[in-house]
Amino acid sequence: MRTIPADGTPLLPSPSLAEWRDAAPALPLQYKDGHVGWIVTRYERAREVLADDRFTKRPLRMPGEPEIGYDSMPNLTDEELAALEVGNLITQDPPQHTRVRHVALRQFSVRAVRERGGAVQEIVGRQLAHLKAQGSPADLTEHFALPISSAVHCRVLGIPESHAQRFSALFAGESEMHAKLAFVHELLTIKRADPGDDVLSALIESDLTDDEVAGLTRLLLISGHDSVAYLIVTATLALLGHPDQLEALREDPSLIDGAIEEFMRFGTMFITLFPRTATEDVDFGDWRVAKGESVSVSSVAANRDGRKFDRPDEFDIRRPVSGHLGFGHGIHGCLGQQLARLEIREAISQLLAGLPGLHLVEAEQASPMPFAHPVATYDAGSVIVGWE
Numbered sequence: 001m002r003t004i005p006a007d008g009t010p011l012l013p014s015p016s017l018a019e020w021r022d023a024a025p026a027l028p029l030q031y032k033d034g035h036v037g038w039i040v041t042r043y044e045r046a047r048e049v050l051a052d053d054r055f056t057k058r059p060l061r062m063p064g065e066p067e068i069g070y071d072s073m074p075n076l077t078d079e080e081l082a083a084l085e086v087g088n089l090i091t092q093d094p095p096q097h098t099r100v101r102h103v104a105l106r107q108f109s110v111r112a113v114r115e116r117g118g119a120v121q122e123i124v125g126r127q128l129a130h131l132k133a134q135g136s137p138a139d140l141t142e143h144f145a146l147p148i149s150s151a152v153h154c155r156v157l158g159i160p161e162s163h164a165q166r167f168s169a170l171f172a173g174e175s176e177m178h179a180k181l182a183f184v185h186e187l188l189t190i191k192r193a194d195p196g197d198d199v200l201s202a203l204i205e206s207d208l209t210d211d212e213v214a215g216l217t218r219l220l221l222i223s224g225h226d227s228v229a230y231l232i233v234t235a236t237l238a239l240l241g242h243p244d245q246l247e248a249l250r251e252d253p254s255l256i257d258g259a260i261e262e263f264m265r266f267g268t269m270f271i272t273l274f275p276r277t278a279t280e281d282v283d284f285g286d287w288r289v290a291k292g293e294s295v296s297v298s299s300v301a302a303n304r305d306g307r308k309f310d311r312p313d314e315f316d317i318r319r320p321v322s323g324h325l326g327f328g329h330g331i332h333g334c335l336g337q338q339l340a341r342l343e344i345r346e347a348i349s350q351l352l353a354g355l356p357g358l359h360l361v362e363a364e365q366a367s368p369m370p371f372a373h374p375v376a377t378y379d380a381g382s383v384i385v386g387w388e
Contacts, residue, residue: 001028001029001030001036002020002027002028002029002030002039003029003030003063004029004039004063004271004272004371004376005017006368006370006371007368008271008300008368008378009365009366009367009368009369009378010230010234010237010267010268010269010365010378011234011237011238011241011266011267011315011365013271013300013301013304017041017271017298017300017301017304018301018304020039020041020301021041021042021301021304021305024287025040025041025042025044025045025284025287026038026039026040026041026042026045026284026287026295027039027041029063029296030063031061031062031063031275031294032061032062032063032374033061033062035061035293035294036293037061037063037275037277037293037294037295037296038289038293038294038295038296039063039272039295039296039297039298040295040296040297040298040302041298041301041302041305042301042302042305042307043302043303043305043307043308043309043325044307044308045284045287046297046298046299046302046325046329047302047325047329047330048284049276049284049295049297050273050276050297050325050328050329050330050332051329051330052276052282053094054278054279054280054282055276055277055278055279055282055295056093056276056277056279057090057091057092057093057274057275057276057277057332058091058093058277059277060090060091060274060275061275061277061294062275062374062375063272063275063296063374063375063376080181082211083211083214083215084181084211084214084215084218085215086100086209086211086212086215087100087208087211087212087213087214087215087216087217087218087219088215088216088218088219089101089104089216089219089332089335090219090274090332094331097331097332098331099208099212100208100212100216101331101335103203103206103207103208104199104203104216104220104335105335106202107199107202107203108199108335108336108337108338108339109338110338113338113339113341113342114342116155116156116339116342117342117346119152119155119156120152120155120342120343120346121346121350123148123151123152123155124148124343124346124347124350125350127143127144127147127148127151128144128350128351128354128355130143130144130147131143131144131355132354132355136385136386136387136388137361137384137385137386138384138385138386139382139383139384140232140233140236140383140384140385141229141233141380141381141382141383142382144232144347144351145228145229145230145232145233145347145380146172146225146229146380148228148229148232148343148347149224149225149226149228149229149232149343150164150167150168150172150225151164152225152228152339152343153167153221153224153225154167155198156198156199156339157198157199157200157220157221158191158196158198158199158200158201159187159200160190163183163186163187163190166183167183167221170183170221171183171221171222171225172225172226180218180221180222181214181218183221184214184217184218184221185214187200187217188200188204188213188214188217191204192204199220200217200220203216203217223335223336224336224339224340226372226380227269227340227377228340228343228344229380230269230372230378230379230380231263231264231267231269231340231344232343232344232347232348233365233380233381233383234263234267234269234365234378234380235259235260235263235267235344235348236348236351236358236383236385237267237360237363237365237383238263238266238267238315239348239352240358240359240360240385241315241360242315245259245315245316245317246352248317248318249317249348249352250352253349253352253353255317255318256345256348256349257341257345258317258318258319258321259317259348260341260344260345260348261321261322261324261326262315262316262317262319262321263344264303264321264324264326264327265303265304265309265321265324265326266303266315268299268300268303268324268325268326269326269377269378270299270300270328270375270376270377271298271299271300271371271376271377271378272296272297272298272299272375272376273296273297273298273299273325273328273332273375274332274375275294275295275296275375276294276295276297277292277293277294277295278290278291278292278293278294278295279291296376297325299325299326299328302325303324303325303326308323309321309324327340355385355387355388356387356388357386357387357388358385358386358387359385359386359387360383360384360385361384361385361386362382362383362384363381363382363383363384364381364382364383365378365379365380365381365383369381
């Protein structure tokens with residue numbers, strides 16, 4: 001039975017995905033719990049599934065192996081689990097999902113993110129100076145991308161500097177759920193006593209319940225910083241591996257916005273997005289999903305579908321690439337995608353301007369690595385770069 005292929009890399013996905021896409025829009029897939037569902041690899045069918053309200057996020061069946069870093073919830077009472085879940089946008093369906101996301105989305109709108117541009121610029125500049133201080137060569141992931149994503153996370157959410165190190169230890173690495181929850185409640189107590197111009201303060205002041213705020217806070221703390229670091233690193237690798245594209249961007253920095261969208265398409269992180277399960281029999285022409293069957297959409301495969309994108313396996317920062325699925329699609333599309341774009345734009349722009357002669361020494365992700373999450377995502381890995 002078909003399982004998620006583990007022989008791909010971020011910039012060179014498994015050939016199995018292309019073979020499956022050529023064979024059919026969707027094919028049977030073995031899930032980790034023994035359930036047999038589907039994997040969708042074609043672009044149009046992927047968008048249809050992601051936008052169809054006849055699918056639910058429950059149960060949260062995972063297709064990927066191995067189970068690295070999955071945030072399981074042992075030893076929690078039913079009441080604690082229920083309190084967490086009311087704010088968990090990943091597993092919620094409308095109308096609860098709509099209620100919570102509507103409040104959160106205001107904090108990650110284009111306008112809200114634009115107002116944080118100066119802070120992000122300052123953080124990237126400080127981290128670039130740190131990278132230079134390491135001397136050439138240095139690890140781009142450790143000394144640039146991860147610290148940027150973590151620092152921006154703290155600044156935007158409102159995590160005090162006194163708690164930044166604990167945040168990174170608890171939410172960027174392995175830790176017990178009770179320790180995470182204790183940190184969430186401690187953080188919210190601080191923000192209630194001393195609110196600021198940040199996301200958590202705004203959530204506290206909204207009409208969300210205390211449980212909804214706590215559940216959403218936990219989700220925001222565990223989401224985003226690893227994926228932003230991945231995107232910064234992998235975008236850099238894509239440019240270094242395509243000197244003509246790197247030169248074009250150096251000569252014309254105004255190409256950066258289009259380049260970001262091509263980064264998202266060409267170096268997509270999610271081999272499969274979080275699965276959806278049919279709440280009723282769903283017919284898509286000649287394909288039927290039976291009630292109770294799960295569907296995993298492969299954004300990696302869909303973003304390289306030649307039916308949608310011309311020359312899909314070529315990296316071209318000038319291509320018209322609107323509509324890619326790098327941030328998902330539909331009601332569960334990435335909440336923080338505008339902030340991610342800002343971070344990538346600033347990081348790549350400052351990196352290219354500040355490090356003449358930037359070149360690749362060694363990249364761990366050039367060879368297949370274990371999945372970063374059981375939903376099946378690529379990992380940034382260690383990336384050693386040098387400069388003049």
